[in-house]
Amino acid sequence: MLRAGSGAPGGESVLFAGFRALGMYSGSLPHVLRFHQRHREFYLVVAVGSSFHTYNVSDPSPLPSNALLQDITCLAADRMLVFASYGSLLHAFARNKEVVHIYEGHKADIHLLQPFGDHVISVDVDNVLIVWDVQSEEEYLQMNFDKAVFAVSAIMHPSTYLNKILLGSEQGSLQLWNIKSNKLLHSFPGWGSGVTTLEQAPAVDVVAIGLVSGYIIVHNIKFDETLMKFEQDWGPVTTISFRTDGHPVMAAGSAIGHIALWDLEEKKLISQMRNAHTTAIAGLSFVHGEPLLITNGADNAIRIWIFDGPGGGGRLLRYRMGHSAPPTKIRYHGQNGQQILSAGQDGTLQSFSTVHERFNKSLGHGSINKKKSKKKGLRYDTLALPPIMAFASVDISTCGNFAVIGLSTGHVDVYNMQSGIHRGRYGKEKAHEGAIRGVAVDGLNQLAITAGSDGLIKFWKFKTTELVHSTNLASSLSGILLHRDSGILGIASDDFSISVLDVETRKIVRKFSGHLGKINDMAFSPDGRWLISASMDCTIKTWDLPSGCLIDSFLLDSAAVSITMSPTGDFLASSHVDDLGIYLWSNRSLYSLVSLRPLPTDHESSVIMLPRTCPAQGICWMKMACSRPSVLQSLFLFFKVCFSLYPLNILVTCKLSHLAIFPSSPLSLPFPLPLLSPLSRLYITILNRLVPTEITSKLVNLGILAQKSDFYIQLEEALRTNEYTSPLNLLKVMGPSNIETELRGLAPEGGGSVEVMQSFLRLIGMMLNTKCDFELAQAYLALFLKLHLKITSSEPALLEEISKLSAQLEETWVHLQTLFNQSLCVLNYMKSALL
CATH class of the missing domain: 2.130.10.10 (YVTN repeat-like/Quinoprotein amine dehydrogenase)
Structure with a gap:
């Protein structure tokens, strides 16, 4: 399966970028x-x-x-x-x-x-x-080597054997070679079974040989003499390791997940570690000089065992474990967006942290009778519940006291969460004629909504279980999803379409079509503005509900079986067919400017690759610049203007010898440069990376050539008139990016001056004196200090203004504190007075 840090350039999603994968160990x-x-x-x-x-x-x-x-x-x-x-x-x-x-x-x-x-x-x-x-x-x-005679199946370097390697074969024989002279030193006839693994013993000349037949041979290769022989009836020996902390113990892994511990002095089995893994033991290693055993397997688990108790057996010390079978359903849990609950085909329910691996938890298997399974000593799997396939027909009330469960028979029942007592049933006999495809409870515990395969959406009074309304859809339903805060119900149909129903009016308000396969799952954005859907056609589509348009779509190499959106809106998580991982996609709109344009319903999505197990460490700036043709064209024009100041050979020479360059004449441009924008700042950053400091320091400062903005002119005017209402009004109507651009341009390196920066600080002081827009003044001042803290601390005039502002802030806060206290006193009086 393809994996990378993000989608390929030109084919990536507009809204989502691959971030990292969880649960793969x-x-x-x-x-x-x-x-x-x-x-x-x-x-x-x-x-x-x-x-x-x-x-x-x-x-x-x-x-x-x-x-x-x-x-x-x-x-x-x-x-x-x-x-x-x-x-x-x-x-x-x-x-x-x-x-x-x-x-x-x-x-x-x-x-x-x-x-x-x-x-x-x-x-x-x-x-x-x-x-x-x-x-x-x-x-x-x-x-x-001739495969018919000696098919190499294992290799090792015997300790202290200079330039020699030992090879094992599928035919069972072994060969000792000198690879420096390319000579066969000795052939071992073997034991009539293929060799699976070779391991050096703590003693020199002694090697442990694991066979397909389940035998373990401890052999002295110097004298070609078998020292001891062990047998385990769990199939082929997959791996072998020796303790080196003073205990003569050998551990051997098997193909069914068991580990055998053998005492080499008494030549007997001392302990068994059954079901150490649910699959074959892939690797097994004792830590040198410590009573620690490390194992890993194809069940997506790494376990560290410690041998500190009597009996010779090990207990689990630490582990990292994910699903051993693909996840079937994932959902974010909690309001901070840091935990994802995942149910897998292996029957386990696990919690994965998006912050750090140490916060991951395995909630285990469900058991029909856990007490009986422990008491009778039965295998755990014999009483385990079947895998959790979906959360679709189960919902918990907003208060958390009741669970609404829909059954394949058409019944919908209500149970108390704490006691498990049956509290009610919707409908006289059945809520629907067909299987229940989804249930939901609204945010006020007033309505219960059920969806059936009969194509009906029914609204019930939650407490009295009376039927309030029924909506008939044209096709059978495959699932529903309710956004409680907005009262919007997403409905997935078997005809691959999605309908959006307003719970308040009980009417269909939007209908989307474009998927070419069964819709596996849906997710709402936290504000309810986007509906994200995943289908068996391997696409994930994002629909904008206010405009009713498709705004994003991307294609993966495997279908997403479940998706969920973070409550904070920063990540979209997905799980996929035949894949053990949970993949996080970052929401680009939170950290960059995203242009959301409507896409046609037949839009052909581009294939992007799944994220890797770690986030990308950085984005190549040239890749970022080249991802859009307009940016690349502007970048080329900018470089052409800047580098035309000097001959190319001088630039190359300067890069090699770091010679200082002085412009011979002022730059004469045939056109005026526009105002500095965020994109211009990106160009300057790129130029600084491309050209040595000695060159860039001699280039003409773009701030000097930039035209003065209206806000800048108003600040200069206010220095004379001491009237700051006009620049403040201009600042109020600007967006966040424009405000940052204007404040960056106040500094001398951005084309401004210390006097204009001083004028801006006086503007903040005026806002504090008028006791209006207090929070806005705080925001402006915080951004100003963030951008210009270095120059502010080095200029005496600015330090003086900052000192005045500090005193004003203290006075203003004392005044606000007084108002708060007055309001609290009035509220306390109103609560306690007998009126």
Whole structure:
């Protein structure tokens, strides 16, 4: 599946930009454990899709890497680099993030990796082994094996064996090679079963060999002698690790999620960790010198176990866990927009934090009889409730005391949330003839709304359960969603259309069509202005309710099964078909100027990629400038004007030798430059990045060439007349961006002067003296200080004005406090007086 930081240029959504993915922790690849020499700490590296996460074992918070073009299929690491491959390409990452080396030479997919000092060894599925020089990226050695005789299935470097590697095969035999001389030193006949894993024991010359048959062989490769043999009946051995903290214990993982712990001195099984994972144990590693065991699996979980109790078994110490099966329904919980509740096909209900991973919680499985399952020692799954498929036919009243539940039989019942007692039923026998597709309760607990597959929307009195009104729609319904604050009901129909019903008038006020597949879910923006819909046609569309137009649409490579909008309006979250993650999309309209133009109903959406597990660290300014042709054209014109001041060869020479340049003559422009706008400030920022400081310092200041605005002229006029009503009136009618532009232009570097800045501070003082627009004066002053704090603190005239304003603010606040106290006294008197 494609993943990136945001949509591609020119094909991105107007409203939403990919931010990050939640709930993705582990895949089917084994993890890698590294020790950081300088930090003196262990770090865990786990592949997740097309990137990998690095965790500190003591505090497992992920540090995601940059993404590759495809999902990682093999992972390894040494003390400096992390090696990851997809297809036939091998990549080396430095600082756990950036690709610094790419190794090309394999003709088939790589499936085994082994770091080897200054080299790295890779084996592909065609049985070709290549030894690479890490720094030069050159091929040091290539070895070909006959798959019919020796298909390489495992690789390791025996401890203290210089220039030697041990290879295991699917046929069961092993080979010890010297890769410097390219010689086969010894062949081991094997034990009649394919080798799945090789692991170095704490003792030199001793290797543990895991077999497909479930046997574990502890073998001395120096004397070709088997020291001990263990058997587990859970299928193939997937991974092996040894304790190194003084306890002779070996742990072995299985294909069904169990872990066996073997005592190497007494040669017996000492403990079993059943159901450590719900899928095969992909990776299993003891932390060196500590009683900690780290495991990961394809069930999207990383678990750290500690062995500090009697019996030799481990208990769960820390974990990071997501859904092991795709989420079916997600909803924001709470008013701060920081928690997302997610129900998955694995039967679990989980809470994901959009702030930090440590706040994630697993609310567990629902059980038919949890007490019985614990008492009888039964498998948990035998009494577990089926997966939560939807929240659609359940709603909780605004007061939180009642739950309204719709059934597939057409019944709608009301239950008390605390006691579970049945409190009522809508309709004499059934509320609808067909299955209930959705229920909702209004914001005042006055109405209950039910939708059925019979195409009827029914309104009931919540308390008396009497039918108030019924609306018949042309097609069968697939779901409803109520925005309680505005009383707007969104209705999804089986004909792929969306209707909007006003609860107050009980009439259809809007109808949208444009989806080409079943509508899976809907979400309202917090203000009720937008209705966002997700369909099986892989599109997510945003409809503007006041205008009745489609304003945004984007296409994904997999259909969204559920969407939800943050109560604060900053993020849209989505979950997708056959995907374990929850994806966050940031609302562009909150932090940038967005032009929302109506789109045609047959608008062909552009495909964008799902976000990665971390937000993009920054947006390339050139990409931002080039995303719109008009901006690019203005940018080119601006550069043409600025760079025409100097010959190109002088600019290049100055960039190399940092020579000072002085303009020979003043600039003569054939046209007047417009007033500085926010876009002009972007141009100046780009110019400062492109041209060295020595050059930009000698360029003509654009503020000097800029025409004076009306507000600037009025401030200059007020310096003489001491009359500030006109500039204040001009400022009041401006928008936020224009106000910021005007205030930026007051500084000398923006074409202004200290005197004009002083005039603006006097304007604020006038507003405080008149005791009008107190909050507005505070806002103007805060923005002024934010923009010009440095120059204000360095100019004595401005410091004097600021001191006067500070005294005025104190006096004004004392006056306001007096008014507050008077009002509170009057209110208290009115409440207590016997009138």
